[in-house]
Structure formats: structure tokens, C-alpha cells
Amino acid sequence: MTVVQAITLGLVQGITEFLPISSIAHLRVVPALLGWSDPGAAFSAVIQLGTLAAVLVYFASDMRIMARAVLRGLADGRPWASQEARLAWFILLGTLPIGVCGLAFKRYIVGELRSLYVIAGSLIVLGILLWVAEKKASFRREVKDIGWMDSQLIGLAQALALIPGSSRSGTTMTAAMFLGLTREAAARFSFLLGIPAIGAAGLFELQDLLKHGLGSAGLTSLMIGILTSALSGYLAIDLLLRYLRTRTTYVFAWYRIGLGLLLLGVLTAGVLQPLG
Numbered sequence: 167m168t169v170v171q172a173i174t175l176g177l178v179q180g181i182t183e184f185l186p187i188s189s190i191a192h193l194r195v196v197p198a199l200l201g202w203s204d205p206g207a208a209f210s211a212v213i214q215l216g217t218l219a220a221v222l223v224y225f226a227s228d229m230r231i232m233a234r235a236v237l238r239g240l241a242d243g244r245p246w247a248s249q250e251a252r253l254a255w256f257i258l259l260g261t262l263p264i265g266v267c268g269l270a271f272k273r274y275i276v277g278e279l280r281s282l283y284v285i286a287g288s289l290i291v292l293g294i295l296l297w298v299a300e301k302k303a304s305f306r307r308e309v310k311d312i313g314w315m316d317s318q319l320i321g322l323a324q325a326l327a328l329i330p331g332s333s334r335s336g337t338t339m340t341a342a343m344f345l346g347l348t349r350e351a352a353a354r355f356s357f358l359l360g361i362p363a364i365g366a367a368g369l370f371e372l373q374d375l376l377k378h379g380l381g382s383a384g385l386t387s388l389m390i391g392i393l394t395s396a397l398s399g400y401l402a403i404d405l406l407l408r409y410l411r412t413r414t415t416y417v418f419a420w421y422r423i424g425l426g427l428l429l430l431g432v433l434t435a436g437v438l439q440p441l442g
Contacts, residue, residue, distance in 0.1 A: 188330070286430045305348045307347045338355070
């Protein structure tokens, strides 16, 4: 992988990880359109460490507040006493579904499910669901109103993001909107919920990549990709939250549907190969 490819893929990862349009889809589609080989599920997961750094820095204050609340609650023997502590536990427990499903279906996630046909279908189906959520949601609830059942339902939705093209932020934001959260609250909880999942997937795949050897050139490209995704990811978080305060998610729903249909068109025409 060249430096230009690493920077390009890092930008794609950083921008699309937090927008509800699927980073995995774009990490498959962009290289295919440019005539590059598929970077692979492992590389895609590892450069998420950059976006993990972005969300940790952006929400550092929130993370400190939750950590203190959890420690205070454990020390007092009342782990669920404060809203901040409950939110932290909800995030951890809401991560279980994607963790279990990721381990159980890893063989398919890194193999057949990376087919561009699967990605195109996921883009379209989740785009339609996002559009329906935008039409039907009440948008009355904030992050502080999230309860145990809400966190589990959104956590189950996050597990669907293991299907390439679904989008982790897209599935979780859509579920949160169906549950009545405001657009900004849905995005905030989506980003916080993603921290354990992104971190675990990235570190797990990094260990695998290092074990099999990257070489100095490969490691350099990987680090460039991670750094680029961190910088672009931080900007994407800030811009999306500002955008959702006054605007709808329709643009993302239509973008997903349009990209999915375009992808099906070029696949049918034989311009791209479904795998490879």
C-alpha cells in the first residue's frame, strides 16, 4: 500500500465512520473504483483506531464524568445511583451483542459478506429504514432519558453493523431515532456506544496483522492511515453534531439509497467484481 492510498483510505474511514453512510462500504467501493485491491477487513478494522482516538478526544469530558460516577458508585455500593454511572454501564452492556456476534460470525464478515452485492443491499435497506425513522420519530428524548431497554435495543442494532454496508453509526442512530431520541442525542449515544466496539475490533485485528508481519512499509502506511482517520474523524464528529441540531438525516438516507443503486448498476454492467 502506498502513502497516497493510506492517506486516501484514512480520510475515507475518518469521514464515513461517524456519518450514517457506512465506512466499510466506502473502504470497499473507493479502492474498487480507483482500481486498487481490497485493503481487507483487518486493515479496515485497524485504521478504526484513528477514529477511536477521535471520539475519545472529542468526548474526553463526558468520559471523565462517567468514569468518576462509576467509581463513586462502586465505592458507595450504589453502582446505578447516578445518571452518568447508568449511562456508562448501558454503554458497556450495550456492546455485548456486537462482541458476541463479531466472534461468532467473523469468518463470514471478513469473507463472503464483503461482497459488493451485500454492501449495495445493506446501503439501500438501511437507507430506507433511516428515511422511515426520520418520518416517524418523535425526537423528544435526550441522552439522559435513555434507559436499560433502550441501550439493549440500540446495542442489538449496532450488531447489525457487522454486515458490511450497514454502518455502525447508521444502525444505532436509526434505532435511537425510532426510540424517540433527538437527532443530536442519537448521534451522541451512537458515538459513545461505539467506543468499546471500535477499540476491541481495532486492537484485535492489529494484533493479528502484527503477528503475520507487515514489514516497515506496511507498518508506515498503517500508521499514516490511522493518523489521517483520527484527524478527519474528529472533524466529522463536530460537523455532524452541529448539522443535526438544525437539520434532518434525509440527505444521508438518500445518499445511501443512491449509492446502493449505483453500485448495483455498475456490478450488473460488469464494471466491478463483487469480491476482490
